[in-house]
Amino acid sequence: MTQKLVIIGAGMASGRVIEHLLDADPSAYDITLFNAEPRGNYNRIMLSPVLSGEKTYEEIVTHSDAWYAEHGVTCRFGEHVVKIDPEMKVVEGENGHVPYDKLVIATGSAPFIIPVPGHDLPGVISYRDLDDTNAMIEAAAKGGKAVVIGGGLLGLEAAAGLKERGMDVTVLHLMGHLMERQLDEAAGYLLRKDLEVRGITVKTQAATKAILGEDRARAVLLESGETLGADLVVMAVGIRPETRLATDAHLDVARGIEVNAQMQTSAPDIYAVGECVEFDGHLFGLVAPLYDQAKVLADSLLGQPNAFVVKELATKLKVTGCDLFSAGDFAESETREDIVFRDPARGIYKRLVIEDDRLIGAVMYGDTADGSWFFGLIKDGTDIEDMRETLIFGPAFQGGASADPLSAVAALPPEAEICGCNGVCKSQITSAIESGATDLGAIRATTKASASCGTCTGLVEQLLQVTLGDDFQMPQAQPVCGCTDLSHEDVRRLIKSQELKSQAAVWQELGWTTPNGCHVCRPAVNYYLLADWPLEYRDDPQSRFVNERKHANIQKDGTFSVVPRMWGGITTPDELRAIADAADKYDVPTVKVTGGQRIDLLGVRGEDLPAMWADLNRAGLVSGHAYSKGLRTVKTCVGTDHCRFGTQDSTGLGIKLEKHLWGSWTPHKLKLAVSGCPRNCAEATCKDIGVVCVDSGYEIHVGGAAGMEIKGTELLCKVATEEEAIEVISAMTQIYRENARYLDRIYKWLARVGLDWVKEQIVDDTENRRALAERFELSQSVYRKDPWAEHAQDSATRAQYAPLANLTLEAAE
Amino acid sequence: MSWIDIGHIEDIPLHGARVVKTPVGCVALFRTGAAEVFAADDRCPHKGGPLSEGIVHGQSVTCPLHNWVFDLNTGQAQGADEGRIGTYPVRVESGRLLIDGDAIGKRSAA
Structure with missing residues (x-):
């Protein structure tokens, strides 16, 4: 039979309870939900981004009115609960009674207000819910001065948000350094410095004596006698569990409503969850344990055994640009030792606290990438004796692994917690990725990781990268082939x-x-x-591949095509006669002019290749490498020799370049062109490397393509002389040869490494450019020669083109 | 069987192939190891590609036209492709390559 469940308070904890109940058994309870705020559940930890303007309220709503309606939850929003009657099992709301079989108190917490004179003046706001946030946004719109009392997590997020909105902000903090519960002095110092850089004034050891003003807050008076002008005062000194209803109903209440491990209060059918509870002496203010409690409570309501346990917690600050992490215990003591790493120039501080060869605390500022790993070590009580020397450098340095930025994430053990809010560990995320969740949205939908406060988004993305490769959709770090796992x-x-x-x-x-x-x-x-x-x-x-082995292009019928080189597209009557003779002699069925300014002889029998090459060699013709992953052609226009627009000798430079580069092997084919003026008749700007001559010199362009993809080049640099142009192009060719993956054209490779990197290497760093050009020349000392001549002249090689034996001829009996 | 001497193993480059013209068509001799040779049809059943021009790896060859891969032991196409090439008995004796004349439609000349 469906029982009646009444829940008081629509916050993040009770929201999660409802989700669990509906997931497990939608018909178990008829739910009535009270909320003092006139709205349903939203992601309270995202109020800071709403305050700073990075998000809107609509973006942080987790349960809309439609959602409640769809799931049959009766909502009594904007209605305060007046009283609970545990005897009669009735909740008394402002607008009427509701009987219950089970009751959940989820009243959360109330901001702690320091009872100084003037604390109740208009213009004094706490920072707890959307109304507070909207009040701050409204106040900030008028500009002026804001004083934030409290330099803890909430106060600093409020301060940063108000500063973003253009207010002049001062933070008052009673203790000696900011966030003293989460940070040690050194990290507190760095945080203060970062906030001051943003223009936020920080006063520590500052006790508030009174808030001054007649009709509204005008200033804050400190114990020291100092007065700070204030148009807005935000009190963010802490929270206390909201226990009023429980106390009135005579439930056991200490600092919070006391619950057992099943989240049950001292009254049998009344449960409590969230910030209003006290368990085993602990109060709870972060979302992760609240979600744990929600799961336990849902199980208790459904009669499933489960028990809540208190876990270690890690803290992160949601202020964009302030990267801090803290976990565990970092108070100094005689039995504890510290490992500290500081990089003052980069504002990085890391401190690990070790006791009995175990990590018990970690504080980091400026670089928190290894936070989860350290947190895992703390939670698991891992013996760190063996890695103590390099511990502070994080997981990337354990076991001699490479310094790949992703390796830290890759090195995390499967049970490492990635999302603290929702308690999602690495293996849950990786198995979600493996079952098809290949982007952040899908991960959030399937695991809830990074769906609450969002600070682990980077980690989740890195996991996607680690698991899927560089590109979320298209795994790029895939192995070369089935013969190896290596990329x-x-x-x-x-x-x-x-x-x-x-x-x-x-x-x-x-x-x-x-x-x-x-x-x-x-x-x-x-x-x-x-x-x-x-x-x-x-x-x-x-x-x-056969084409590069036989130095000719195989055609679909097993014959080959032969393309002699015409340097820069220039030929002579003698060369043309030799080509014509060869075409006749070897019965070439098709003679065609190519796009690379030369002539293609198509349909040559494989056996005839060496003889044909020998004939062509005699006329001075060499291989055009029309078949190779290497230099193909350097296309040119006629330039200053004949053209009335030509600015330089484009044909001459093209010939020099072709003579310099020919014979070289490259990851994929390499096509060049030199145009004598920006009219670009040689179509240089769609080549792998293109030169466009201008009056003052030579523009060198790279990364074009006009094949499966069409792509214009990007400008690499401009040089004044032919010699420089040849050196830059040699260096460009060599850096591509040394770094690209096989079968990547220059444009594809550039997309991986970025043109800026290439510019740094060969434009800015002239020494490196020269070294690359020299290495290219060294390689060319081996490869700058005609393979046709080698094959035609060497009898053993030449023999390879003929059948090993011919058994179709009648042998003599 | 009638073994016909068709050449020396060193006439075939390591991980390469040579062609023998026979009454049953062109047969490719694949040298897969220092002293390991296979003989099979030189014609891919897919589009007639010359398998002797393919890359020889392990005991397989990849057709140069469309990358069909054949196991030279069985002649069977590998992976998703379906097809088979004929294989012929061949052996190496003191470096000489001997092919079975009966299998290629030719009686020994000896």
């Missing part, structure tokens, strides 16, 4: 750092699961090795 970047890094100079070394040292890779990884590894070790490693033709 392209990992393989490149390890080839360099471990000085792996052969394929065998890569397979062995990097734990390849196949004997010699596959058609995906082996060409990549072959390229990485020859790019990093040009002198030590020899290019392996058997690790290349």
Whole structure:
């Protein structure tokens, strides 16, 4: 039979209780919800962002009127409860009685008001609910001076919010440093400094004597005799449990309403939850234990066994730009030792408190990225003796792991708590990601992680990154192929750092699961090795796609196309005659002009290739590398030689560039162009590297593409001379060769590393530019030669193009 | 079986292939290890790609046209692709490559 449940107070704790009840058994209770505020449940811990203007009230509503209606909750909002009668089991509201089978008191807390003279003047506001927040926003709109009494969590958030809204803000704090319950003196100092930088005045050891004013607050008088002008006074010195109804009903009340581990009060059918309760001597002000209580209470109401336990709590301040974290106990004592790290220049302070080889407290300011990890160590009582030396540097430095910024998150154990508000641990989030929650919204919907105060959003996003790769939708750190778990970047890094100079070394040292890779990884590894070790490693033709092995493009019928190089698109009658002769001699069915300003001979039989090359070589023609992940063409316009608009010798520079770069292997194809003026007839601004000549020199553009994707270039730099242009382009080619993943065109690689980084490396740092150009030249000492000539002249290589045997001929009997 | 000598193992590059023309069509000889050779049809059942031009890895070859991968032991296409290439008995003796003449429609000349 459905029982009647009455809940007094629509706050975050009772909101959670209702959710749990509806989830478990929607028909168990007929719920009536009283709230003194004329509205339902909203996310109270987000009031600070509302105050500062970063969010609106609508954004922090957690349960709308429609939600209550949909779930059959009877709402009596804006109605105070006058009395509880535990004998008759009736709640008396301002507008009438409601009988109950079970009652939940969730009246929360009331702000503590210092009873100084003038505390009840208009213009004195506490900071507790939306009405207070709106009152502050309204007051701030008039500008003027605000005095915030109380330098704890709430007071500082109020101060920061009012400052954001343009008020002149002073914080008064009774103790020697801010947030003394959560921070030690050093961290309190840094916090004070940050607040002062924002223009907030902080007065510590400041006791309020009176609030002055006739009709409204005008000033605050301190014990020291100092008077501070004030148009608005915010009292944020603390909260006390709201116990009035419980006391009147003769329930056991100490500082809060006393409850047992099942959240039951001294009266059998009356429960209490949230900030109004006291359990085992503890009061509760943060949301995480409230949510724990809510779960326990829901279970108790449904007759399920469960028990509330008090857990360690960590604190973060929700003031944008003030990054602080504190957890555990950090009072000094003889049996305790400190590990302290300070970086004054960056305003970073970290202190760990250790007792009996266990971490018992942590305070951090300025860099709180490792907070969750330390908090985990405190909660679990982990023995830290072995990692004591490097403990303060966080999880990234344990076990010699790399300094990857994400590794700290990756290193967290599965049970590490990520979202303190909702008690969500890492493994819950990662399993949600694995079951398809691939963005922040989905994580919030499925786990509630980062759905309350939001300070763990960064961590959740990093987990998404760690679990899914760089891009939430498109995992980017995926392995090269099924032969390894390593990504392209990992393989490149390890080839360099471990000085792996052969394929065998890569397979062995990097734990390849196949004997010699596959058609995906082996060409990549072959390229990485020859790019990093040009002198030590020899290019392996058997690790290349057929086109690069046979130096011609395979066609769909198994024949090949042959494209001789025409430097800068310039040719001669003799060359054209040689091409025509070769086309005749080898029955070339199709002769075509390419977009790269040269001639393509299509339909050549594989067996004929070496002989045809030898013929072309005799006329001075060499491979055009129209087949390679390497330099293709340098397209040019005619420039100053003939054109009336030309500003420089674009053809000459194109030829120089092509002669400089040809033969080099690159991660993907590399196409260049040089235009003699900004009319850009050579279409330089859609090439991998393009030069646009201007009167004063040469603009070097990079990152264009006109293939599967169309992309205009971006300007890398402008130089005055051809020599500089060639050096910059050599360096650009080399930095791309050394860093990009195999099969990334320059534009794709730039999207990963950013043009700014490339500029730093080769535009700003001229020494590095020169070094890169020199390394390119070193590699070119091996590769700047014609592969056609090599293949045509070497009889063993030449033989590879012919069948091994022909058994179709009749053998003699 | 009638074994026909078709060349020396060093005529085939390691992890490479060579073609033998036979009465049953072109047969590719794949050298997968220092002394390990397989023989199979040089024609991919998908679009007729020349498998001898593919990348040889492990005991498999990848077709150069559309990356179909064949296990050279069975001739079976791997992964999602369905198809099979004919395989032929071949052996290496003192470095000489011997192919089964019966299987390729050719009796031994010896």
